[in-house]
Amino acid sequence: MTLHTLLRAALGACLLAAGLACQAQILIGQTAGFSGPVAAGVKETTAGAQLYLDAINAEGGIGGQRIELVSLDDKFDPKLAGENARKLIEEQNVAAMFLTRGTPHTEAMLPLLEKHGVPLVGPSTGAMVLHQPVKKHVFNVRATYQREAEKAVSHLNSMGITRIGLVYADDSFGADGVAGAQKGFAAAKLQPAVLEKFNRSKPDFGPIAPKVVQSNAQAIIMVASGQAVVDGLKAFRAAGSAAQIVTLSNNASTGFIKSLGDNARGVIVTQVFPYERSIAYGMVKEAQELSKAKGTGDISPAMLEGFAAAKVLVEGLKRAGAKPTREKIQAALESIRKFDIGGLEVNYSLEDHTGLDFADLSIIGTDGKFKR
Incomplete structure (x- = not known):
């Protein structure tokens, strides 16, 4: 095409x-x-x-x-x-x-x-x-994604959030984000509240959502592409989790916001360029x-x-x-x-x-x- x-x-x-x-x-x-x-x-x-x-x-x-x-x-x-x-x-x-x-x-x-x-x-x-x-x-x-993920953990910890989970695509992208997040966890002397991976080609958050709820995670960092984050967030909310959702700059698009619908408000997205409205x-x-x-x-x-x-x-x-x-x-x-x-x-x-x-x-x- x-x-x-x-x-x-x-x-x-x-x-x-x-x-x-x-x-x-x-x-x-x-x-x-x-x-x-x-x-x-x-x-x-x-x-x-x-x-x-x-x-x-x-x-x-x-x-x-x-x-x-x-x-x-x-x-x-x-x-x-x-x-x-x-x-x-x-x-x-x-x-x-x-x-x-x-x-x-x-x-x-x-x-x-x-x-x-x-x-x-x-x-x-x-x-x-x-x-x-x-x-x-x-x-x-x-x-790099590693720097973004590390910064995300550091930022959450600076807000007093200590129960931070990681949900990531089972591919080289996901592993990369996890490596960066782990640096952040080490610096903050924390362990992930929950650590779950999913199939990139066929994401299924059904088995993961209950684990997110059971972990009492205050925030979940999702290292995943747009639609997977949208689907994961819906599944977590349906299961009863109110965790803050954080994702990386690969999802820093207006289209991603639209795809989140009513769940968009409050989602944190790391950025690798200056504020798009800062002249x-x-x-x-x-x-x-x-x-x-x-x-x-x-x-x-x-x-x-x-x-x-x-x-x-x-x-x-x-x-x-x-x-x-x-x-x-x-x-x-x-x-x-x-x-x-x-x-x-x-x-x-x-x-x-x-x-x-x-x-x-x-x-x-x-x-x-x-x-x-």
Whole structure:
């Protein structure tokens, strides 16, 4: 499934308009779950990225070349994500990969990145496996899930909450979040009130909900994707638990709030970018202005993540020169030091491809918006 123009015809024969040959294009590949359980967040991060890419293209692109995002739907299936990446890299010859979604999904394409020397910018996952040890071709533009989960435990403990449970997806993403939360528990000298995992593909919270109630947990940290958190919260409430629900930044989208319905109020969501309504950050102000001019409404945290990733991608393309090959883009990204994207500084080195290390918390208010 294609969400943006694949441009096959444009690649085969460049159309003429007003007597001028159309511009050459820089193809950037993306595979993500545009349908399925993370669709809301994926659409918002992509919209945020496209907001910035459209602005760059309107100014003439990179050296006269438009940036075209070729997006394929992997339905949040790791196997399909790997196959989509193969098509984009080997058949469509994209210059770089961009804004993938999911930990096992991104892991599935790592061998292809290595084989073909293709850089990946801004994977929408904070998995430690993509940070340490450093993956040569992966350029993260966000903090790790481990830091988020650790901060969540620390924040809850600072509020006097000591009975904290963990419910997580039984995959590499879930394990990663648990590892971070355990650091927080150790620092606070606490043990999880309840620790339960569930099948990512077929979540069943029926057996877990009674355990959450029996644990008398004051708060439950859910390391899971959007729909699983929605279903888990419903099950816990139906079973009689009033525990505070906390989840990670992979669910920092307006779509996630809407999917929670009446259960949205009070849910805590960790964030890896500044407050989307704080114009004290140049990046936020810029995103707001572009969104207003385009008539696309308010900026969400997920949109801000895509916007930030696009700024890093564009900087890499600019530094790569007139003909940005995969090799040149890789070298250009590796050269980034103290790059200000609007109040936040991106840095890469041989030992660190994290890019940013910002982490914060938000809570969903009565108006259905994130508050900080």
